[in-house]
Every structure is written in C-alpha cells, then in structure tokens.
Amino acid sequence: MHNVYPYLSAGSFVRTACALLIVAGLSQSPVIAQSEAAGTFLVEMRDLTEQAMAASREAENAESVNEVKQFADEVFASIWGISSGLVGENARGAENAHGWKTRWQVTYSDFDSLFSARYGSAPPEISDPTELGIIGRGRHARRILEDALASDAPDKSIQTHGPHVVHSINNVIGWTKMDDGVTKGERQPRVDLTREWDSPIEFWMSTSDTGWIWEVYAQASNILKTNYDGDLNAARQHAADMTVLIERALEGVDANGNGTVEPTKMEGGLRLAVQHAQLGQLVDAAD
Numbered sequence: 001m002h003n004v005y006p007y008l009s010a011g012s013f014v015r016t017a018c019a020l021l022i023v024a025g026l027s028q029s030p031v032i033a034q035s036e037a038a039g040t041f042l043v044e045m046r047d048l049t050e051q052a053m054a055a056s057r058e059a060e061n062a063e064s065v066n067e068v069k070q071f072a073d074e075v076f077a078s079i080w081g082i083s084s085g086l087v088g089e090n091a092r093g094a095e096n097a098h099g100w101k102t103r104w105q106v107t108y109s110d111f112d113s114l115f116s117a118r119y120g121s122a123p124p125e126i127s128d129p130t131e132l133g134i135i136g137r138g139r140h141a142r143r144i145l146e147d148a149l150a151s152d153a154p155d156k157s158i159q160t161h162g163p164h165v166v167h168s169i170n171n172v173i174g175w176t177k178m179d180d181g182v183t184k185g186e187r188q189p190r191v192d193l194t195r196e197w198d199s200p201i202e203f204w205m206s207t208s209d210t211g212w213i214w215e216v217y218a219q220a221s222n223i224l225k226t227n228y229d230g231d232l233n234a235a236r237q238h239a240a241d242m243t244v245l246i247e248r249a250l251e252g253v254d255a256n257g258n259g260t261v262e263p264t265k266m267e268g269g270l271r272l273a274v275q276h277a278q279l280g281q282l283v284d285a286a287d
Contacts, residue, residue, distance in 0.1 A: 038144035039274075039282030041129065041137040042165065045172075046250070046270045048134050052078040052216065053246045059239035065228045068235040072223040075242065079217045081126075081133030086224040111180055112187035134213055138173035142166055161280030168268030168276070172249050174211025199265065202255070208266045212249040219245055 052075045059071035069087050076084045085091060109121035126132060129140035148155070149162050179192035203209055219242040228235045252261040252269030263272045277283045 036282050038141040038148075038165075039277040039280075039287075041141040041144075042169070042270070042274050042277050043283055043287045044130070045134050045137050045141070045169075046274050048078045048137075049213075049246060049250050049270055052134075053243065053250065056239055056243040056246055059223075060236050060243060062232075062236065062239070065230060065232055065235045068228075068232070068239055069224055072220045072239065072242070075216065075246070076220040076224065077133065079134050079213055079220070081131050081136055084221065084224050111189055114186050115188050135173050135211075135217075138169050138213075142169050142173075145169075157280040158282070161276040161282075164263035164268065164276040165273050165280065165282075167265055168252070168263050168270065168273035170211075171208040171252065171266060171268055172211055172213050172270055172273075174214060175209055176211075203266055206255070206266050208253070212245065212269070216242060216245045216249060 055071045055074035055078070059068045059075075062068045062071060066087075073084050073087045107121060107123050109116050126136075129136045132140075145158070145162050145166050148158050149166075177192045179190050180187050181190040182188070207215060219238065223235065223238050223242065226235075226238070248269065250269050250271055252267050252272055254261050255266040261267050261269070261272065263276050274283065274287065278285050278287070
C-alpha cells in the first residue's frame with residue numbers, strides 16, 4: 001500500500017508549527033501546538049481508513065482469491081502500519097506483528113526499576129507513531145488531547161470539542177488504556193480494561209468497548225489465513241463483510257436510534273472525530 005502524501009512525525013510537526021509562528025510574530029502555547037499535531041494524526045487516520053475502504057471494495061470485485069488476499073493485506077497494513085507477511089511468494093507468516101511495547105509506545109523505564117532491569121530500558125522499536133497505522137496514530141492523538149484537557153488552562157475550544165474527539169477515537173480504537181499494576185511488589189505494565197465503570201450495560205455489550213477497527217483487523221487476518229480452495233465467491237463475501245466493518249469505523253453508529261450519529265460513546269466514528277477537531281480549530285476546515 002502506498003500513501004499519497006508524506007507524513008510528519010508529531011515532533012517534526014510541532015517544531016515546524018512553532019517555527020512558522022515565530023516568523024509570523026504570533027504566540028501559541030505548547031498545548032495548542034501539540035493539540036494541532038493531534039488533529040493532523042486524526043486526518044491521517046481518516047485518510048488511511050478511506051484507503052482501507054477502497055482496498056476492501058476492490059477485494060469484493062477481485063478476479064481471484066489471491067487478489068482478494070492482496071487487497072486484504074492492504075487493509076491490514078492501513079491498520080497496523082506494516083504488511084501481514086501472509087501474502088506473496090516469500091510469505092513467512094505474520095512475523096512482523098508488533099507486541100505491546102511497539103504498539104503502545106511505552107518504554108520499560110516507564111515502570112518499576114526492577115522490571116526495567118529484567119527487560120531493559122531501551123525505547124520502543126518504533127518511536128514514530130506514523131509507522132504504526134490507524135491504531136498507533138489514534139493512541140498517540142488520544143494521549144496528546146487528554147494531556148491538553150488535563151492541563152491547568154485548557155484552551156476553550158479544546159475543552160468544548162476535545163471530549164467529542166476523544167470519545168469518537170475511542171469507539172474506533174477501543175477504550176482500553178495502558179496502565180500499571182503490582183505483581184510481587186513490582187510495578188508492571190497492564191492493559192486497563194475497566195476505566196469506564198460508569199458506562200451503561202449497553203456499552204459493555206457493544207463492540208465500541210474494544211474498538212471497531214479491531215474487528216476490521218480480525219476480518220482482514222481471517223481472509224489472509226483462510227484456505228478458500230479456489231472458492232472466490234466465499235472470499236468476496238468475506239471482503240464485503242469487511243467493508244461493512246470499515247464503514248462503521250468511518251461513519252459511526254446511531255446507537256440510540258434518534259436518527260443522528262453523535263460524537264459520544266458507542267456512536268462517533270472517524271469522520272465525526274475530524275469534524276470536531278475542525279470545530280475545535282485543531283485542523284483546517286479544508287482537511
């Protein structure tokens with residue numbers, strides 16, 4: 001899969017933005033600059049998901065099972081930032097799939113010194129979120145926005161629209177966070193599954209809890225691993241099912257049946273996340 005434009009890392013984006021503001025004689029807080037960087041990641045997430053949608057639709061009309069798998073691999077790469085390793089003449093299995101350290105963008109030194117001593121304190125193998133696909137960008141953007149919302153003096157537009165953006169991101173990538181826990185007196189990383197205790201039972205029964213994009217990831221993986229034995233119709237149907245899952249991540253869901261998809265838990269998707277980033281002046285209205 002080839003992206004149609006180069007992406008800036010969060011660090012380079014912020015440095016460039018700050019330099020332009022200095023030249024223009026303007027002033028901008030680091031919180032605002034970082035939040036605008038988050039807006040850039042949101043636009044990239046939407047664009048990558050649109051690329052995945054296009055590839056999935058191509059898979060629906062592919063001329064062979066092998067073509068279906070090739071397009072499914074493009075979907076996989078959009079989500080994960082790297083090919084599955086399951087297609088092509090030299091396919092050797094999903095050997096490049098990343099573990100928690102690369103996916104979550106944390107270092108062992110974030111935790112207990114004894115844990116760091118056993119596992120090392122080197123930075124993640126991938127330190128640039130733009131190399132991680134939709135999920136990596138989403139987690140990075142969410143961290144930036146939540147830090148901005150928790151700042152001493154959050155910008156009014158971020159305070160108003162930031163939660164709508166975060167809720168919509170969470171519906172797509174999942175509401176879980178990387179936290180910590182203690183085992184045998186040692187503080188270790190844990191995936192926190194219970195951050196939203198005040199959520200209604202409908203939330204826990206919905207797939208937005210774990211994230212809609214993960215269903216796309218699972219469907220792409222299943223297509224890549226299935227031996228269709230030449231059954232093109234079955235492969236195409238699985239691709240059609242994948243398209244439906246991608247569409248939900250993009251457009252969201254009218255969970256309460258009121259005729260409107262809102263930027264709230266269980267409803268908002270990536271398009272709404274970008275729209276509210278625009279309203280919060282985190283990205284240009286033309287994006």
